[in-house]
Amino acid sequence: MQFLPPDRYGDAFADVYDQWYADLGDGADLAAFLVARGVEGPVVELGVGSGRIVGALEASGYAVIGLDASAAMLARCREAHPSTAIVRADMARVPLAPGSVGSVVVAFNTLFNLAEPGAQAAAVASLAERLRPGGHLVLECLTGDGLFDDASSSVGVRSIEADEVVLTVTKLDPDAHTLAGQHVTISESGIRLRPWHLRISTPAELDAMAEAAGLERVERRGGWGDDDTEVGDRHVTVYRRPV
Numbered sequence: 308m309q310f311l312p313p314d315r316y317g318d319a320f321a322d323v324y325d326q327w328y329a330d331l332g333d334g335a336d337l338a339a340f341l342v343a344r345g346v347e348g349p350v351v352e353l354g355v356g357s358g359r360i361v362g363a364l365e366a367s368g369y370a371v372i373g374l375d376a377s378a379a380m381l382a383r384c385r386e387a388h389p390s391t392a393i394v395r396a397d398m399a400r401v402p403l404a405p406g407s408v409g410s411v412v413v414a415f416n417t418l419f420n421l422a423e424p425g426a427q428a429a430a431v432a433s434l435a436e437r438l439r440p441g442g443h444l445v446l447e448c449l450t451g452d453g454l455f456d457d458a459s460s461s462v463g464v465r466s467i468e469a470d471e472v473v474l475t476v477t478k479l480d481p482d483a484h485t486l487a488g489q490h491v492t493i494s495e496s497g498i499r500l501r502p503w504h505l506r507i508s509t510p511a512e513l514d515a516m517a518e519a520a521g522l523e524r525v526e527r528r529g530g531w532g533d534d535d536t537e538v539g540d541r542h543v544t545v546y547r548r549p550v
């Protein structure tokens with residue numbers, strides 16, 4: 308599959324995102340994690356989507372700037388959080404002044420939507436410049452452990468109802484460390500495609516990107532909750548721009 312334009316994923320998923328990913332929660336654990344570590348705002352959330360975690364961040368006292376490439380996602384975010392600052396932009400090119408940002412949060416694997424070679428490293432370098440000295444870059448990502456060991460393609464059933472089936476079709480490229488996929492909704496009214504494309508960077512690769520950008524790693528753990536200390540299939544990593 309060709310690389311997708313930055314707004315394609317969000318525009319295709321905006322109508323189902325909150326319903327399909329309701330089990331992710333509202334980000335209260337994420338907000339508590341930031342507060343406990345003294346992470347400062349304003350918080351720029353890259354790929355803010357429909358604003359799943361915005362309410363929890365604001366309830367914790369953070370000013371939030373929600374950035375997303377998708378007009379459809381941002382329309383949902385605006386509806387849910389009318390007073391939150393919104394920026395429509397590609398996260399590869401964040402249009403905020405150097406040194407102006409307290410922290411950048413990239414939740415739920417969103418950095419990996421930058422699937423083209425070198426795009427994540429370029430974004431991390433650009434984000435590091437936007438941070439104030441002492442500012443934090445906080446990532447939640449899949450580790451990718453074992454992901455590319457099995458079959459290189461699969462078709463699974465995401466949901467099945469009397470009048471609709473959603474299939475998930477995935478193709479892995481172990482050399483490029485990419486996954487290209489489609490959620491395919493089939494119903495009597497037709498077929499709807501929701502494409503996605505991810506480049507999985509290992510934790511070590513992310514560390515190398517951050518180091519090249521002048522950031523230091525502060526912490527890595529398995530998730531946002533107090534008990535999520537061990538890294539499993541995902542990790543939360545905190546980087547800091549030195550003072």
Ligand SMILES: C[S@@+](CC[C@H](N)C(=O)[O-])C[C@H]1O[C@@H](n2cnc3c(N)ncnc32)[C@H](O)[C@@H]1O
Pocket residue numbers: 313314316317318331353354355356357358359360374375376377380396397398399414415416417420421
């Ligand atoms: C997996 S969703 C995450 C939404 C939200 N952060 C959450 O945790 O539920 C990824 C979001 O990133 C956005 N996105 C994907 N690629 C992007 C890009 N290159 N620039 C800006 N936003 C992008 C999509 O539109 C979508 O809203």
